[in-house]
Amino acid sequence: MSETLTSARVALVGNPNSGKTALFNALTGSRQKVANYAGVTVERKEGMITSAAGRNLYVLDLPGTYSLRARSPDEAVTRDAVLGRLEGETPPDVVICVADATNLRLVLRLAMELKQVGRPMVLALNMYDIAQRQGLRIDLEGLSREIGAPIVTTVATRKRGIEDLVAQVDALAAAGQLVGENTWREPNAAEIRQAHAEAQRLVRTYVRPPEHPDTWTGKIDKVLLHPVGGLAILLGLLFVMFQAVFTWATPAMDGIEAIFGALGQFVGAYVSNDLLRSLISDGIIAGVGSVLVFLPQILVLFFFIILLEDLGYMARAAFLMDRIMGGAGLHGRAFIPLLSSFACAIPGIMSTRVIDSKEDRLTTILVAPLMTCSARIPVYTLIIGAFIPNERVWGFASLQGLVMFGLYASGILSALAISFVIRRVFWRGTVEPFLMELPTYKMPEPKSVLRNLWIRAKIFLNRAGRIILPMMILIWVLSTFPYPPEGATQPAIDYSFAGMIGHAIQPLLAPIGFNWQMSIALVPGMAAREVAVAALGTVYAIGDAENNVGALGTALANHWSLATGLSFLAWYVFAPQCAPTLGVVKRETNSWRWPVIMFVYMVALAYTASFIVYHTAVALGGG
């Protein structure tokens, strides 16, 4: 049967931090496809290489794990793919077990588990250059004989050993070695101990400890994990990150806005049919543009996240934050998703997959939209500019800046409070154990950082196309039809479905000080928060409101009381004014239950907050 194997399936399995993804990149280069596994939202990364013998090898990069005994959805995919149980996946012909050559003990235990599965295996000792530099000696022949698998040494980041690895995989595929019996089953405590003892014996016998062990990691950690200094550095890093998100991204964002504006006009000039023109330029182009404009910020944020992750810092950040977030019932690993949510809740919610337990993950998803995403900024800027005097307080601080800070702080504090409540209402009991390897610090590879950034961008664009575009068209329909009657005196949107919905919900919103114009603006504002600015411009008949914030601000200051303005701000801190987020929550949780719960609790919170703010402000004379 062997000669008939013109292609083979190869699975990459390894511990987290073993450089598995770098090896995958070195193997497959740019010929990669990123998708999702059927039914689960775990990223499926596959690439193809052609071996010297002309065989096509389809390489699957499986999520990192310490054991085939899966705990998170990610690890379950690894287990099922290796065992050939994953629906819609052909079981692998060859398994590559990727090991960090400087840290062999845990991966040898994983390798033993993989051997039990009975499929041909190659052990790739990655980061071999670091092992050599440290003076670590490994008896490759002896180790290979004991574990019963060929061993290849690789340096994925320098593409060393890759040809050798491909040749070994190819040889195994060519030998068509009959797949042995699968004797793997979940090990119990005694079996794990036994496997560890065996791994320990292998390490003692075949590995000579390093002559110059890495001492940098310990030295750096003395500073970065210092109970006080470490937290201060983390906060400093976050501050730099946010500065960068808002300053570096601005030119690119202006560029994207200009391009979409020009595109809209260009198309407008060539499409004679009014309705079609409006659909294309006001609905699709303007709509997609209003979401794409966040791409630069998302990329800047992810640039930092990927960099810190590759460096090995993210596990440290989780360590520093675990206790603080644990007080609110959040897992230390929720830190990264919540951080991403400051740019946009969508990538934040997508990155909750790193959290093992379902309950911890859902809690994080539910509170992620409370983090002040960048789409709120245009709304905040508009309202603050219109209602908060540009004064200095205490001699140095700007009052407007303080209000902005207060809005961010209310988002964070409410997220902590809500997760605290969720932990008591939906699922009692404690968060999952926090057990995390603190990897050795490594210099990030520029190429791999860029590649990961590109993958993030593609995922976001894909999402924008599939979820946001239909949503935009729906909202355009609601704000366009039916047409205003002849001789209409009000702006067209007033007569549309959006207008009707706005008028219908206005009595409900009257107690929090909203007039009908605001109620109408909330409907298109469901597409993305900042669309409300354009919508307010439409109802107050200010052309090109987004570029004419001054005029709109003046109009608002004339029409709204201070109490109404503050109430609107409070609304935007909490309200689920973002249909794409709800769509992503549905996708990630595979049920409508959680987006519905999210919508209801956020509306309730927004209403309560606005009510309190409005009536307090009225009582203090701001009505």
Add this chain to the structure above:
Amino acid sequence: MNDISTRPAAEAPPVEGAIVRLSEASLGDVGTIVDVRAESSPDNHGVNLEELQRRLLEFGFVEGARIEVIHEGAIRRDPIAVRLDDMRVALRRRDAEDVYILLDGAKT
């Protein structure tokens, strides 16, 4: 290999000061893991005790492993980071209750 995890609590090593729970170890404590059990505070981990024990074992918290407490968090000195043989692992004190360490220099 005898599975000492099933040993009843009453037979816990009574040597005072020499053997400590990892959850109560201080910064700088160095020693050897002598026992990893599944018995304390069953409702306090988010997973059952056997699962917690298996996770600890999988990370290398096994009898005979060398361990040193190298970092502590700011609030109630929690979580902690330990050097475990040749790797570094972070964990919460409450999940480390059943890991027993024989401190270096202690007489058994």
